[in-house]
Amino acid sequence: MRYFPPQGVGHPEIRCFPIVISRFSFYIVLRYPMRAYLIKRLLLVIPTLIGISLIVFFISQLIPGSPISMQIYQLSQAGGPATDTQQLVEELRRQYDFDKPISVRYLKWLKGMFTLDFGTSIKDRKPVWDKIAERIPVSLQISFISLFLAYLIAVPIGVFSSVKQGTWMDNGITVILFILYSLPSFWVATLLMMFFCGGEFWDLFPIAGLSSRGAEDLPFWSWLGDRVWHLVLPVACMTYTSLAYLSRYAKTGMLEVIRQDYITTARAKGLSEKTVIFKHAFRNSLIPIITLAALLVPAMLGGSVIIETIFNLPGMGQLSFEAILSRDYPVIMGITTCTAVLTLAGLLLSDLLYVLIDPRISFESR
């Protein structure tokens, strides 16, 4: 990550957001490089979206087990009255638009995507969107807590070890973070489960699930206590993985800033080290790590397949794992589309945040 010197694009530009697209012209490109960049960035989302939708659509057309054969299979399993199969196939073909050209089907499918209609699950005939909507809060609470904790610990660690660079404390932190970075989360999760969840060793935490049986009837504080008790291990596992990653990021960000000329200037002015670090360096070092948060939002909603499967938490990760296990293609496609679109939004948001937070960026190179 390199910081560019001011390029004459000053702060007033930030206030110009939101942009009026009708003024998109060479005039803007020359006169307002930032506005031009933002417009370009927004417009470039369109081909990516189309690409995502095309890929998901074609995969959904290619995968074995079309809705027709599924229906016929289910009818034959149900032992319904013997009907003319040929006629039934024709009827179903018409119902699912298989008699129309592929472009018509694609457009219809696209319309379904926009109205959050991802079809129904093969397993329990529930609408896919309902299943997803029911799982998102679970994943969201786990990942939000763990990401919050990770940021809370990672940012001070990053500042600390970059200020104390080269000392034994910095080296120790680096080694610990390196170990955390290389520890496979599924191994740690299984070990924690083995040693802390009953069995032959300590019985400190529940082995699985989100709350105890009948927890809904408890008064609020006991319910909350129960929930926290259930979330300790999964949150710990998810926190340490993001912690290892984030603090490395925070440290490199800080080191990158400390190397800059304006920090040397601040020191040469005779400012106290505290002022230099916290007023001049710290804020600037936060830019990359804040924009990173936007990229992590979709992952937060998507949940962790591994952790949710191990601890049997009914979140998005577990839903996608179960869907793949039972070849529940509508659910897989629904989740993939949602995650892909959210990630795209995250990418866009992070790019925009980067430009909006840091006015020194050169737009010609982007």
Added chain:
Amino acid sequence: MKQSFSRLVWRQFKQRRMSVAALGVVILLFAIALLASALANDRPIALKREGRWTFPALVYYPEYVGTDFTEMREAKDYGWALFPPIPYRPTQTDLDLILEGPSAAHWLGTDSTGRDVLARMIYGSRISLTVGFVAVGIYVLIGILVGAIAGYFGGVIDMLFQRVVEIFMCFPTLILIIAVVAILPPSIYTVMIAIGLTGWTGVARLVRGEFLKLRSQEFVVAAEALGLSTPRVIFRHILPNALAPVFVSATFGVAGAILLESALSFLGFGVPPPTPSWGEILSQSRDYVDFAWWLTLFPGLAIFVTITAYNLVGEGLREAIDARLKF
């Protein structure tokens, strides 16, 4: 000054003791994977019988097809034989010794069908290494090709490339890989291909960046002015100068691919049984998580040590190459 680049990098690399030690671990793991059949086998490495030397652990002898070497070893019914340190095959079951903890006979215990955990781990290292290297090989090749073309030609091609990378980044990697593995027939190659096909975007972006930097340098302009063909300029003149960061990223990539393979096997989407793999032993341990600590601890430790070793080597390489760039 030939080879000066690699020699400079090596000189820098040597100064980081941790990374050198990690390189030693990597070499050791390679040795274990190569010598697996001589390290863990029910057949003797060397056997002298009726005046004839044979090497049943290493070479196939038709006359030994029906021979039960375990019985022979236990009855000491042989002239002279050198047995491997772990006298079990990875698929050799012993239903009398199910889920036994570590002991003198089975150093790291046995699993739910009485197979020796250490023997399975030794053979599992083969899976980890091949998956790691082949998967990374696949995606480095794709990444270099795509990144080089995008970075060299720029313009519309580059714009198109960036869209494709963006699309790939938008799909959740683990779900994508699991879906590919679930659709294709289960085998070790499927895992390699799935990891290889989904991982190339990072390398491609790296190569593209390097190409954008090198594109306008004098030696490229000179090569073009000499009328060399475009592929020659790209692959013979620019690419060698862009490879150093790719090499570093590939080292980290091997660690990542090994982790992914074990995670896939752990979730039941990896290498099909009875092929031993570290993740597969770990996934077995989930059923006995209340007491069978040896099934969890040792394979996980193997994964952890391997990943740490590759990451440390990668760190060392990166520092060494960065130091070289400062001169």
